[in-house]
Amino acid sequence: MATGKTESFMERKRKLRQSFLSQFPGRLALARDLLAQLAPGDDHAERLKQLHLIFHTIKGSGASFGFESINAPARAAEQALRETLDSNGQVTAPLLDELTRRLDALAGLDLNLDTPNGHDHGPGFIIAPRQTSDAYPGERRQRLIYLCDDDPILVQELATQLSCFGYRVTPFVTLDALREAVAVEPPSTIIMDVIFPEGQHAGPAAIAELSTRLSQTIPTVFISSHDDFSARLRAVQVGGSAYCPKPVKAVEMAEILDQLTNRAPPEPFHILIVDDDPDMAQFHAMALEESGMIARVVTEPEQVPAVLESFDADLVLMDLYMPNCSGVELAQVLRQIPGYLSLPIIYVSSETNVDRQFKALEVGADGFLTKPLEPERLVTEVHLRAERMRTLRSLMIRDSLTGLFNHNTILQLLEVAMASGRRSQSPICLAMLDVDRFKTVNDTYGHPAGDQVLMALARTLRLRLREVDLVGRYGGEEFAVVLVGLDSEQAKGVIDSLRTSFAAVTFFADGIEFRCTFSAGVAGFPEFTNASALTEAADRALYRAKHAGRNRVEIAHEEPDTPSGINAVPDTHDSEGAGNGA
Amino acid sequence: MRILIVDDDPLAGEMTQAILEEAGHDCLFAANGLEALEHLADETPFELLVSDLHMPLLSGLELFREIREQGLDLPFVLLTGDDPEPLRAQTPGLAACLMKDDSLETDLPRLIAQL
Incomplete structure (x- = not known):
């Protein structure tokens, strides 16, 4: 096969022009965002400089790629910004007006790939506004995945393994074959190699081309043997959703695909709005709710701690100036309550003095939004921060290998579930699961294979159980599952069917196939009245299952196990020294 | 010729x-001046820099002054x-x-051939 330099210069230029065209609306949108953050009277040199750079770059690359009609509006905007920056840096209404007009002019250009030089002017169509990032692509098609890599062995292996996870994977070894297939039936996700014989970044380039042609983006996961920044950057630039360095683990890929073809839309963000002006508060609440978030308004700062106890806020939006208790003071109060140490707080105020803004942030707030506030901007800012906080929080409470709740969290959640079971007088079951002969798996096939088993079991549990059930990695190769509303017999039935499916999964390590099983013990509330009794009972039942030959589920009963014969002391718990750090 | 290209616009x-x-x-x-300076410290020297x-x-310009200062x-x-x-002067x-427009396609190779 040829080594990358087969592409002719003209072809390469054409592709670059195409990339420029596909990035152009994004660049304009960025400028528009920045522009929306400026108000007359501001002297926000940093933003002005950013805007200047955007127009400058648009002008420069527009010229490089022969789109002459870009020049005039971009140059005019650039110059206006330069003049402002060179004089006093004061934003004026005429400046904003001019920039807006220039942006509109740029957005209205009919840029066409096939008109090499000039003659591409005249407003023909308006470039469609970018979709907001939180719009879910609605219901996904079935789980059809296209996998494209020029390595036929890798393609075949990965496709086979992914099909074990319930995905319909069609493999391709050339970009052309993929292009054709996408034209016939677009998949729900594409898994794409970065390097092809056509070039170092031929994978991302093909995706860019596909999305311009389809006028929609197919979620793409890039895989590459190069884990360097430029390849990652290129992948992000063409809208890649994830990047996996090779060798690609099927389980990890399945995780990513699960997220992209997501089963259930994520829980909406909960936002608490604190403002003494009820109209303003309602206005903000409306904007947020319109975008799918859940907003709660409080007009008296002193009520905030009490409201937060029942309203699980992802973020607090607070007015800076309120009578009796200012936003700054309220932020300080919240920061002194341990549970709210990491709760994101954003001030909303017409304060434009940077020093005073900074002082207000010093007490531990996370951001500052200046009134008047465009609803779109409010939504974007809030969404961004709330999402980042959720990710951080999930890192704290989740086990890094399996993504399940960690030991402490699952125990806390068990307490909470039991409290609510007590209130509603409904049963709860705890099942303890332990992978059989896990140490042997690690010893025989290596730790990576062991990890694969743990991840696969974690995944089976999460996918097969209901949303209300809680799944945690209790330690090593032991998992804890809290089943809500089921009695022990029903729980045993559920776990038993999971056991059967898990036993049927084939794992691969260095080409060798193997299978794994697990044993489980189930204990139920109200039979066992508190969390520690329940855990102990489930553990005892698990030991019994192990002794009775493994690969089975046992139910714990009120009486402490009077051993029915052979072994009084459970001793063959498989976990000893198994590693795979929990 | 071994050439280092520096541009913040990929x-x-x-x-x-x-x-x-x-x-x-x-x-x-190289995507920025700092990255360029790192590459210039590579073992294989460059014969030309286009920035x-x-x-x-x-x-x-700052990059130009910096590398001259480094000798x-x-x-x-x-x-x-x-x-x-004005910059030339x-x-x-x-x-x-050179002006960055579509004349670059012919001007740049011609110029380099003369160096």
Whole structure:
């Protein structure tokens, strides 16, 4: 096969022009965002400089790629910004007006790939506004995945393994074959190699081309043997959703695909709005709710701690100036309550003095939004921060290998579930699961294979159980599952069917196939009245299952196990020294 | 010729790279001035540097002064989106200062052939 330099210069230029065209609306949108953050009277040199750079770059690359009609509006905007920056840096209404007009002019250009030089002017169509990032692509098609890599062995292996996870994977070894297939039936996700014989970044380039042609983006996961920044950057630039360095683990890929073809839309963000002006508060609440978030308004700062106890806020939006208790003071109060140490707080105020803004942030707030506030901007800012906080929080409470709740969290959640079971007088079951002969798996096939088993079991549990059930990695190769509303017999039935499916999964390590099983013990509330009794009972039942030959589920009963014969002391718990750090 | 290209706009940079590779040169791309300085410390020396003028952090001119201060005397070609004339006059040490538009496709290889 040829080594990358087969592409002719003209072809390469054409592709670059195409990339420029596909990035152009994004660049304009960025400028528009920045522009929306400026108000007359501001002297926000940093933003002005950013805007200047955007127009400058648009002008420069527009010229490089022969789109002459870009020049005039971009140059005019650039110059206006330069003049402002060179004089006093004061934003004026005429400046904003001019920039807006220039942006509109740029957005209205009919840029066409096939008109090499000039003659591409005249407003023909308006470039469609970018979709907001939180719009879910609605219901996904079935789980059809296209996998494209020029390595036929890798393609075949990965496709086979992914099909074990319930995905319909069609493999391709050339970009052309993929292009054709996408034209016939677009998949729900594409898994794409970065390097092809056509070039170092031929994978991302093909995706860019596909999305311009389809006028929609197919979620793409890039895989590459190069884990360097430029390849990652290129992948992000063409809208890649994830990047996996090779060798690609099927389980990890399945995780990513699960997220992209997501089963259930994520829980909406909960936002608490604190403002003494009820109209303003309602206005903000409306904007947020319109975008799918859940907003709660409080007009008296002193009520905030009490409201937060029942309203699980992802973020607090607070007015800076309120009578009796200012936003700054309220932020300080919240920061002194341990549970709210990491709760994101954003001030909303017409304060434009940077020093005073900074002082207000010093007490531990996370951001500052200046009134008047465009609803779109409010939504974007809030969404961004709330999402980042959720990710951080999930890192704290989740086990890094399996993504399940960690030991402490699952125990806390068990307490909470039991409290609510007590209130509603409904049963709860705890099942303890332990992978059989896990140490042997690690010893025989290596730790990576062991990890694969743990991840696969974690995944089976999460996918097969209901949303209300809680799944945690209790330690090593032991998992804890809290089943809500089921009695022990029903729980045993559920776990038993999971056991059967898990036993049927084939794992691969260095080409060798193997299978794994697990044993489980189930204990139920109200039979066992508190969390520690329940855990102990489930553990005892698990030991019994192990002794009775493994690969089975046992139910714990009120009486402490009077051993029915052979072994009084459970001793063959498989976990000893198994590693795979929990 | 082994050439280092510096441009904060990856597309424009790749265009420059395409032009030079077409002319048979061996190119490396740096996305900003700092990255360029790192590459210049590579074991294999570069014979020419082609840099964009307007970049955040370190402008093309600053990069030029910096490498001269470090005692490197490789030829330096500056690309700009604006009128190159004042820059040429103002910065004598430059091998060339070229306008960044579609004339680059012919001007840049021709210039380098003459160096």
